[in-house]
Amino acid sequence: xxxxxxxxxxxxxxxxxxxxxxxxxxxxxxxxxxxxxxxxxxxxxxxxxxxxxxxxxxxxxxxxxxxxxxxxxxxxxxxxxxxxxxxxxxxxxxxxxxxxxxxxxxxxxxxxxxxxxxxxxxxxxxxxxxxxxxxxxxxxxxxxxxxxxxxxxxxxxxxxxxxxxxxxxxxxxxxxxxxxxxxxxxxxxxxxxxxxxxxxxxxxxxxxxxxxxxxxxxxxxxxxxxxxxxxxxxxxxxxxxxxxxxxxxxxxxxxxxxxxxxxxxxxxxxxxxxxxxxxxxxxxxxxxxxxxxxxxxxxxxxxxxxxxxxxxxxxxxxxxxxxx
Ligand SMILES: Cc1cc2nc3c(=O)[nH]c(=O)nc-3n(C[C@H](O)[C@H](O)[C@H](O)COP(=O)(O)OP(=O)(O)OC[C@H]3O[C@@H](n4cnc5c(N)ncnc54)[C@H](O)[C@@H]3O)c2cc1C
Numbered sequence: 001x002x003x004x005x006x007x008x009x010x011x012x013x014x015x016x017x018x019x020x021x022x023x024x025x026x027x028x029x030x031x032x033x034x035x036x037x038x039x040x041x042x043x044x045x046x047x048x049x050x051x052x053x054x055x056x057x058x059x060x061x062x063x064x065x066x067x068x069x070x071x072x073x074x075x076x077x078x079x080x081x082x083x084x085x086x087x088x089x090x091x092x093x094x095x096x097x098x099x100x101x102x103x104x105x106x107x108x109x110x111x112x113x114x115x116x117x118x119x120x121x122x123x124x125x126x127x128x129x130x131x132x133x134x135x136x137x138x139x140x141x142x143x144x145x146x147x148x149x150x151x152x153x154x155x156x157x158x159x160x161x162x163x164x165x166x167x168x169x170x171x172x173x174x175x176x177x178x179x180x181x182x183x184x185x186x187x188x189x190x191x192x193x194x195x196x197x198x199x200x201x202x203x204x205x206x207x208x209x210x211x212x213x214x215x216x217x218x219x220x221x222x223x224x225x226x227x228x229x230x231x232x233x234x235x236x237x238x239x240x241x242x243x244x245x246x247x248x249x250x251x252x253x254x255x256x257x258x259x260x261x262x263x264x265x266x267x268x269x270x271x272x273x274x275x276x277x278x279x280x281x282x283x284x285x286x287x288x289x290x291x292x293x294x295x296x297x298x299x300x301x302x303x304x305x306x307x308x309x310x311x312x313x314x315x316x317x318x319x320x321x322x323x324x
Contacts, residue, residue, distance in 0.1 A: 005090040006031040007039045008058070009081055011072065011100060016053025018204055018261075019096045022161035024057040026123055027094050029164070031059075034091070034125050040172070041084050043077055044069045051174065056166035061174045068183040072100055074107075075184035082111045083179050090151050092130055094123065096158035097259055105155045115147035120156045130154070138255065138274030139281055159203055159261045160282040195250055199234055202253070207233035208262045208283075210253060212276075213240035214269025214290065215309065221247055223313050224268060230320040236260065238270045254279035269309050272297025289313075 008027040010020050024040060031038035040054035041062045054061045062084060068076040081104060085093060093108065095101035097119065109116035115130075121142075122133040130152035136143045147154075202208065209228040211221055221235075228235050236258070237251040253260055255275040261282035268289045270276060277300055280286060288301040291308050298304045305312060 005037050005039050005088050006034070006092045006094065007041055007085060007088060007090040008054075009093065009095045009101065009104070010040055010042045010050060010054060011044060011098070014050060015047050016049045017201075018163075019098065019158035020050060020053060021057075021163035022158035023094055023096045023156060024054060025163040026120075026156050026158075026161040027092075028057050030092055030094070030123055030125065036091070039088060039090070041081065043080055044072070055172040055174065056169065057164045058172040061172050062177055063174060064177045064179055064181075066179050066181040068181045071189070073184065073187065073189070074100075074103055075187055076181060078104055078107050078111065079184065080179055080181055081108055083181070084177065085112055085151065092123065092125075093151050093153045095153070095155040097155055098158075101155050105153050109151075109153035112151055112153065113149065114151040114153055115149045117145055117147060117152065117154045120154050121160055123152075123154055123156065135278060135281070139278040140274055157259055157282065159259065195248060202234055202236055202251070202258050202260055205234035205260065205262050207231055207264050208236050208253075208260060209233045209266045209268065210236035210238070210270060211241055211247070211268050212238040212270030213244065214271070215241065215246075218246040220309075220313075223317070227313050227317040227320070230317050233264075233266070236265075238273075238276050267297050267301065268313065270297055271295050272300055 006027045008023045027038050037059040039060045039062055040058040043064050045065055046063045064080050069080055095105050106116040117132040119134045120132045124131050130147040132145045132154055209224050211224045225235055236253045237247045239252050239254055241247055242249050242252040255278040257279055259279050263284045265280050265283035265286045272295055286301040287303040288297040289305045289309050289312050290297055293306045
């Protein structure tokens, strides 16, 4: 295997959040194990915190700020990333598990003639190939996949990856690239809906209160919100609750929703389907309230209470409110 570089893709506006730290941490370990350079490719107007954070970990931070990268656009970002990769000829390209990266990764692999893998919890180089560890069958089993063609384009569970320790490392060099990118006219943003957001993003939350179909409708979510407020927690939900229109789709946690890694995840009236568990596998402590003793969630939680949520949520909120 001819190893040139490991490239991590970062979205310019994101700040040096836990996801950026995780992607770069995975990239740094891979590059070090190969004795190679780590390049961070930042697309779009670069956030100062992100640039400085990336410099602390990567050997080079490549900033691509052409006008078509002002806002996320799949074709423009894909072309920009492919152009950078064609210049650098990397062996591995690591992306995060945000929706943009999930959209870009397989298309980028196709453009570069490489291999793609998704949802990686570990990426290592062994026997001249990249090996990616990922959950399969809804998280019930783990597979190790060998990527046969280079570059390996992998989106990783960014927040589950340990950040790199930058101590003693000289700051990476910053390279500003003008790609001469022409805006792609085939896809146009015709309207934009910005959802009102309160508090930290779900993926960054330390405490999460999450509700499922067993709540029976949108009203009980207000009770859960009061509990979350008393705890200083963020709200989340199962897909069933989101699909029913009880809460916004952005609350969804799971295989097709957000992957969260809080210190405490409270699953209330959620059965614990494997697709939901995939989104909470990195939670430190899961606490479940469900009236069915055979609910699968009880196999995954540290603390479980077999009870009707209505008997628990109100008193718990009152108790916590008294102590806050
Ligand atoms: C390809 C695919 C992707 C998917 N992606 C996701 C995903 O990203 N996220 C996700 O969540 N799901 C996902 N799903 C759906 C998933 O399979 C389940 O259908 C879903 O998670 C069920 O949601 P739930 O647990 O809220 O509902 P249910 O399975 O209906 O469970 C409700 C639970 O509430 C309990 N309950 C009822 N009343 C009470 C009460 N009064 N007090 C206490 N407990 C009570 C019940 O005992 C039950 O266990 C996906 C499915 C597929 C096929």
